[in-house]
């Protein structure tokens with residue numbers, strides 16, 4: 001393609017000046033940070049269709065001016081490294097999950113153009129459920145489905161799209177319908193659904209057809225730019241390496257072998273017919289929390305909604321213990337408190353199958369900026385509700401971070417020389433207050449007092465909204481105060497306990 005930024009170059013050896021008519025799309029990185037000495041080229045085999053499809057997508061993104069507005073979801077398969085090539089927003093999905101991940105990305109960022117790129121093993125085998133439901137919901141994403149009839153990356157096992165009679169490592173005598181069924185026709189299958197906007201099958205078999213692939217890719221992206229609905233482009237694609245053919249033979253086999261089984265067709269293109277669905281009314285966080293709608297309590301709302309100063313930019317908290325200790329609830333309380341204090345928040349739980357006594361932990365992000373990932377691998381603060389969690393997660397806390405441990409003393413042999421740990425006998429305090437279950441609220445009080453990350457007033461507002469029983473609320477109020485009090489008067493916290501970024 002012509003690059004409008006650089007139409008003339010000087011040959012470094014001859015010094016002659018010549019016009020550049022063909023250039024790598026600026027949507028691709030200049031160098032691919034993959035292997036030290038191969039950074040100028042992709043990892044695809046010579047003659048592989050993925051390289052052509054990548055190139056056509058890159059050109060279309062550039063020509064439509066979508067470079068800074070695109071999120072590209074790479075699959076697992078030979079095209080796993082797309083994120084090394086495309087200089088756009090990138091996410092790498094687990095095997096088969098690209099269209100589900102793209103759904104999430106699009107819903108979180110509705111103004112972005114979101115692409116799911118998938119191979120046939122990825123999309124039509126392990127990811128069958130995800131693609132069918134994404135299509136059935138009419139997600140506003142573009143799915144580029146590169147069908148080479150085989151598992152390429154793993155060495156040539158049969159895919160659902162493998163042709164009858166085609167040999168693979170798992171069908172060495174050729175696919176037989178009696179044992180392995182018939183090839184799955186994904187475009188036809190998705191065409192039975194009501195919601196999709198655009199479905200087309202194209203093929204990388206000759207230059208004329210490559211131009212059709214180009215048009216289809218561009219059309220799918222135009223529909224995304226216009227937020228017009230679910231687009232699906234199936235691209236029949238050569239895999240010379242696994243097919244055991246040279247690039248020319250492989251390209252010919254796309255038309256001679258694949259096209260008769262997977263006819264090229266425009267199955268659906270009904271942008272014009274799409275009814276305009278009114279967007280559901282979006283409510284603000286304050287409205288959802290019923291803080292901003294009640295005019296009778298307007299002054300109260302204003303008080304709650306007044307932005308509060310936070311001395312951190314981003315705070316990652318991990319709460320860990322066993323099921324029944326209110327570990328997940330403590331995380332939820334912190335998250336809701338953060339929302340009420342106008343922070344960006346996330347809460348990510350993790351627990352085993354047991355309802356009681358199994359290990360449980362959650363990740364809480366409190367941030368002044370949008371939260372990129374809810375996963376916290378290096379928490380600023382760890383609330384360890386039991387000894388196992390202390391041992392398990394203490395090493396992951398950031399340098400100068402803080403650990404609040406539910407216990408009178410550290411376990412014997414625990415080395416706290418490089419970690420700041422504050423012991424709080426939260427279980428015992430809660431027992432005395434009349435409910436062992438309130439230990440998590442004692443820890444909440446201690447956390448708020450030691451870090452000043454959120455206010456105790458907000459904590460009480462959230463507790464009042466959540467706890468219906470007056471008696472329990474009273475215990476929680478005392479537990480919160482007791483946790484704060486313990487930090488103020490009994491624990492040796494001091495200024496050093498403040499993780500980086502605290503006042």
Ligand SMILES: Cc1ncc(C[n+]2csc(CCOP(=O)(O)OP(=O)(O)O)c2C)c(N)n1
Nearest residue numbers: 076077078095119120121122150151152153
């Ligand atoms: C959960 C999981 N199961 C299996 C695999 C192994 N695996 C990696 S790629 C792949 C198949 C990829 O084939 P396809 O989607 O057709 O892409 P291609 O490599 O042909 O482009 C498989 C089975 C994996 N990585 N993860």
Ligand code: SF4
Nearest residue numbers: 045048078152239240
């Ligand atoms: S194995 Fe096949 S699909 Fe994978 S890079 Fe090589 S030619 Fe392409």
